[in-house]
Amino acid sequence: MxxxxxxxxxxxxxxxxxxxxxxxxxxxxxxxxxxxxxxxxxxxxxxxxxxxxxxxxxxxxxxxxxxxxxxxxxxxxxxxxxxxxxxxxxxxxxxxxxxxxxxxxxLPVAIPPQVPVSVIICTRNRAAQLWRCLQQLHALPCAPAEIVVVDNAPTDASTYETTKAFSGVAYVRELRAGLDIARNTGIAMAQQPVVLFVDDDVIVHPWLLYSVWETFQEPTTAAITGLVIALALQTEAQLIFEQCWSFNRGYVDKVYSPGFLQATRGQAPPVWEIGAGANMAFRKSVFEEVGYFDELLDAGAAGCSGDSEMWHRILAHGHSIRYVPRAVVFHEHREKMADLKRQLFYYVRGHAVAALIQHEQQPQEGYARRVFWTMPKMYAYLLVRGFPFFRFRSRTLWAEMKGLVAGMVYFYSHRKAKTPR
Structure with missing residues (x-):
């Protein structure tokens, strides 16, 4: 080892x-x-x-x-x-x-004490992380008008008990398991014109809500993503994630317009580079136009890639997405290697499913080639480079490759499933 x-x-x-x-x-x-x-x-x-x-x-x-x-x-x-x-x-x-x-x-001199933003936290049996997140949100100098906690297929009452300890937090129990299902439930509950999703394992920067609200003052912005900084790098699993899979998209503002899809057409437009679902916000009205998150992407307990598929859909409908590095959260990466491998299995599985969904919608964009050629070729290269010791980056390769195959199988066995909303 x-x-x-x-x-x-x-x-x-x-x-x-x-x-x-x-x-x-x-x-x-x-x-x-x-x-x-x-x-x-x-x-x-x-x-x-x-x-x-x-x-x-x-x-x-x-x-x-x-x-x-x-x-x-x-x-x-x-x-x-x-x-x-x-x-x-x-x-x-x-x-x-x-x-x-x-x-x-x-750097404004003063910021408003509250902004018309709904914060949505999708969680499951993680009371300690949720408690910390809610404490942080309640201590912000610029507070959200609403906080919605979606308890996703819980096996105990810990999320409900934690939520009850905080005033002004709406609780909703979603019995169907799946991150995108939980996200859609949160959107349906939200009452504010902007919805911000944060993971339960993040620490929010004091200016997060202000930065999100300020960005949506530009009427052409349909969605934003923000900067995600590692909270700790104490284990090898955390360091592997930060150096090889980081949520950090840099410190420079970026605007993703529909031209982003056109510029990379035929090469699988890399919508996953837009940001991370741990820190993303949407103008609520955009969901009425483009639809809610695709629940087919809930490929397991750590369903993922619903965010990148949604960003693709928003761009395909002619809207713009902004990356705002002044909207900051600090993310707690998985400490244990077994947890990281499980996480990356579902990341790659969800990525493959999302890519194949996008291929069905826009065959000319090259997503099928990415799943069936580009990614297998990349993993073959990484296997050769990591052989025979499979250290650091190579330690998660088997989990990732199994995720890729599982994504293909999942998509073709569930492709007729429809998102209910």
Whole structure:
């Protein structure tokens, strides 16, 4: 069995820390996330026992945050400023003054105490995680108008008892098992014009609700996804997930228009790159147009890919989706390897089912080729590369390949099933 050192997560706030250099950690790595106030700018992996000198560290820091800084500078017509040189010189005064002006438009002086957003949490027998999530939501400086907890095919009363402990939280029990079934139940219950889905195992950033609400002030936005940062990287399973399957889609705003499908037509448009279901929001009215989540994708207890199939459908109907890195949650990855393998089995299974559904809807987009050719070819390559020890990334290959085959079987045995809504 391979040994993978844990990584300590360090959040460095460049607006207020005079010493930005994290200490070297013996037999432990360091995952450094850089912030300017409430705006995440980038991250850096520092290997175990790797001690970076100040100059090398500042160079690595500049490289990590450069895409985000240049993005904001371009929006403010401030490109060309030699900010990279100020960091190695440790000219923090000039740097800070420039950054304050650069990011002022994204750092409002005041935020509303409540916004018309429904938060939907789909959960099952995870009372401890749900308790933490609800506590966080109740402590937000900008609160949602409504919180809906969907108890999905529970085997005990723990979710109901947890929900009762919090005021203003709506509880609904959905007896049919399946994540997309639970999502649809939550949408039907929601009373606000925007619905935000968060997983029960996330910690929400204080500005999450404000960032979501602010983004939907743009009337052409039908859906958004947000930044997902790892909450802990203490086990090999967590590190494998973050480095090979990360929910983190970067620190730069992105707009996905219908042209995204057209630009990659015939090559299986990678809608799964748009974001993660752990942090996504929709204008509720869009479901009346494009339909609810496809319940055929509930391929097991960890049903998945309903989110990417929904994003594909929204784009195919001519709408836009935004990725907003200022809408942040912190996700608790699976600690144990067995749990990670199970998770990835269902991820790949759901991915295959979603791809085949999209192939039936849009045969010209190339999703069948992805399932029957591109993915098997990729796994053959990974098997050869991992042989004979199958360490780190290779440790989950068998679960993934079984998921791919199971997805094909599931789709063709259930393809006549219809979503009831």
């Amino acid at each position: 391979s040994f993978q050192p844990a990584y300590h997560i360090t959040h460095v706030y460049l607006d207020r820390q005079s010493d930005w250099l994290p200490p070297a950690r013996v037999r432990q790595g360091n995952y450094v996330v850089f912030w300017w106030k409430a705006i995440a700018l980038g991250h850096l992996f520092i290997k175990p026992n790797q001690a970076l000198l100040a100059e090398a560290y500042h160079t690595a820091l500049a490289a990590a945050i450069s895409p985000a800084i240049e993005h904001y500078a371009g929006l403010q017509q401030a490109s060309g400023t030699p900010w990279q040189a100020w960091l190695p010189e440790q000219d923090y005064e000039r740097w800070g003054a420039w950054m304050e002006v650069l990011l002022s438009s994204w």
